[in-house]
Amino acid sequence: MRRADAETPRRGLYTPQQRARRDASPWTIVQGVLAPVQFLVCLVSIALIARYLATGEGYAAATISIVAKTLTLYTIMVTGAIWEKEVFGVYLFAEPFFWEDVVSFGVIALHTFYLVALFTDLIGTRGQMAVALAAYAAYVVNAVQFVLKLRAARMQEAREAAPAISLIGEGAR
Template sequence: MGPLGQPKRPPLYTPAERARRDASPWTLVQGILAPLQFLVFLVSLALVLRTLSTGEGEAAANLSVVAKTLVLYAIMVTGSIWEKAVFGRYLFAPAFFWEDVVSMLVLALHTAYLAALGLGLLPLQGLMWLALAAYAAYAVNAAQFVLKLRAARLQSAPRLRLATGAAR
């Protein structure tokens, strides 16, 4: 049992998975793409909100959502390769199951935006609202990953203190 009588969660990574994670070049790729995607998201969000509020900047807003979607595709493909290298499956490894489920929603919404843009299925305002829906799902997914990685760091912290003799 953990603090306050809560059941202890299993560690995010087994020792073998941690070793594979640390040895994989895809870990670095994910470490670069994740903050890049967040930066593109912030810029695009500002452009989409500007277009929604003023009606101006349609081309820049659309281009930014396309750029965000391309970065999303890159992180999804390389993330699947990373997941295979670490956990032995491309998607839905138990450690990241719910993050992958929400990632599929994020991917579907971004792809729907591209389809609507390319096929002219929605007016400008509809496109911008679809982009915001995709971005809301992305924000939830990003929070999931940040919380998961923080939990993993906290789980490994006691072992680090013991290994370095810092435990009291």
Template sequence: MQRRADTGRTGGPLYTPQERLRRDASPWTTVQAVLAPLQFVVFLASLVLVVRYLATGEGYSAAVISVVTKTLVLYAIMVTGSIWEKAVFGRWLFAPAFYWEDVFSMLVLALHTAYLAALAAGVGGPRQQMLLALAAYAAYVVNAVQFLIKLRTARREAPTPGGRAGEVTA
């Protein structure tokens, strides 16, 4: 396996040629391409329900179900993303190309899990639990932006039919 410096700090290519081939051949790339937008749609729906509950006091059950659903989708994308990283980079997590995204993903995962724990244990009232969900969602937005930046970088680095990188715009 070819070694390279941490691309998150050096500005080097996101993928080596071998990693790009593994990424393109992996079925987990497709799984991630499906789960990421699905998670975003679930997030938007849940955000509306949580904000509605916080603003009006109505729809608590729907808000809870939506946050639990969002968290389950997050778990699915985290597990399959780890499998994807192993297939592409040979590491389950914290591959240099996605190190900071993975670090922040751990915060996102911790906040969503804290919401589930608070809900299950009855810690805090419904309002406090929904505020915890909003904190988890704020972290998720930051993490989603990190991954969108990486996606854009990958597209810019993609070789064109002529074989040169950098000519594809996102």
């Protein structure tokens, strides 16, 4: 059931109540730590995949890195759903993050397909690497969505703080 945020109408990404919940949630910090960790794991994995595809060497290292990236993705998705529940009252598809969540499911589907392909040898090693790279491309799109959303939230907060700052300056004259 959706949390009734009729408390204050939303004029941006967060209502004041949602922002307060976001700032008080320990899951905000968890997301802030996991996001760059996942990005670094992805970069290392891309390098290992590229090495394997270019030389035919390092399949095990590339595979371990892809599994690590997938587990990191699953972790950030679960903790992100908990965060969304705390802030917006729903585990997924809260209005401000609807499209980010939709794309996240595509990213998860591709990573999960990689695991299926890995454990069933469905498409061979080169096919597995192609799926991993497709999953990473989708992940980059999703990461950009979240970075843009974070930027929008910061801009909203700056706009809302600006009138208060200018009023303080007016009284000092």
